[in-house]
Amino acid sequence: MRPRNTTDGIPEASIARLPVYLRALQSLADQGVTTVSSHQLAIAAGVNPAKLRKDLSHLGSYGTRGVGYEVDYLIYQISRELGLTQDWAVAIVGVGNLGRALANYGGFASRGFQIACLFDADPRQIGTRVGHHVVHDIADLERIVVEKRVAIGVIATPAAAAQQVCDRLVAAGIRSILNFAPTVLSVPPTVEVRKVDLSTELQILAFHAQRRALSELEALDVIDYPDIERLDPRAVSRADEPPDRPRRVAGVSR
Amino acid sequence: MRPRNTTDGIPEASIARLPVYLRALQSLADQGVTTVSSHQLAIAAGVNPAKLRKDLSHLGSYGTRGVGYEVDYLIYQISRELGLTQDWAVAIVGVGNLGRALANYGGFASRGFQIACLFDADPRQIGTRVGHHVVHDIADLERIVVEKRVAIGVIATPAAAAQQVCDRLVAAGIRSILNFAPTVLSVPPTVEVRKVDLSTELQILAFHAQRRALSELEALDVIDYPDIERLDPRAVSRADEPPDRPRRVAGVSR
DNA sequence: CCGATTTTGTGCACGCATTCACAAAGTCGT
């Protein structure tokens, strides 16, 4: 008993890649490609073919051995799995530079999402038009969110306002939040928050850039730097924060 | 021999969290807090205290047992590890809605990053001012990037132009790229690309939202849906892509 | 100076994710 095809439990990591596959497939479809092998699709999506196959196998057995995957059919299956066969109403809170950019983002990402309303707290913004939407007073958030059946909230406010806005979105019944503000939001466990964080990404890039720069330096100098250089922070260019070391004497630490 | 304090090899996952810790610490510092325990900081950063301690232990032994971490000192150490004690020149390519939003983003993320130049391909944009920068012709990309010693490139162009722009950034010597365009970029292995992708994030949210909606539906109905419902895609509301099923007959597939 | 208390740093076990490698399953040419 129990055929259980695609009943449950796709790994998070796989889900996070499905949108990438979907885009690659759509691009192939636009080029008139009707069939694609896991190898080709994996290249287009920038992943390992085995990983791609395992990911897809979680949604069911939609390929044909010896041939590959039918592009349109796979697009449909992934879309369905991701919940893109229905429309999702999105509310954007904060129409600063970023909020405007999001609101004007043509077609709002791919199909499946529709901007339902915009909010701001600034009286000078309220009532103005952004794209083909009027900016609402954030005071009306709960009412309008319920009216328009908004399912996803996007926070594009300053960090200081983010938690407060988040609380109100949650109070209005929203359980999917995309946060662009540089803050950790606290929400009840029934609510899912994803964050998009420019500054974090830049800092990660900086880390690796510095690492590259240092290893190239070490490759040039014949001398293998001892730990002294690392233990004296003043050796760096911009002393942003004089380290005011903590009381701690000769602790070489094990 | 070999004290090797912080010589090498911090796990990627830890690095990705350091910026979050840094922000939490800066916020604490602003509130006048001078010392923090792993427990408190973990709450502020939204992670498990043990994970936090393990992450920090990769940079060295900067805590004091029985007390906690000195906020300023830890800020400094994390900043140094991330390479934020020096400035990084950033180039933004594409001054559409998103590019403008990024360019105007106050102080550009946190300290440590500085916008060095903006580029666009559209003649109507070239020469105009965005923030306190003039938009350069993308034709001059290589020259200006080298002149200004740009280390990080941000791609905020339409998807169609992204790979081409990326190739030119790489040709100009840039090895850290932040990609906002919805495309998989292909780069030599010496170059690091990170992507920020609105549409992917929304789709992941939609997946979980759909899952919640379905499981609530199942909780209401007493009937446990058999697989038939899942095998007939036309049961969904918005038939975006009539599934045109592939030739395949009764394959129940184990 | 010592013992109670706090909190770090980390060994260890567990679970998830990735990748290899191969059998199963299909296609295509003859």
Add this chain to the structure above:
DNA sequence: ACGACTTTGTGAATGCGTGCACAAAATCGG
């Protein structure tokens, strides 16, 4: 109709990340 070939789907091995639980280290009160 059959055999060579292609490509999927997946068992199994390996590696990485997480979190518990505890010993080591430091403070503080008496």
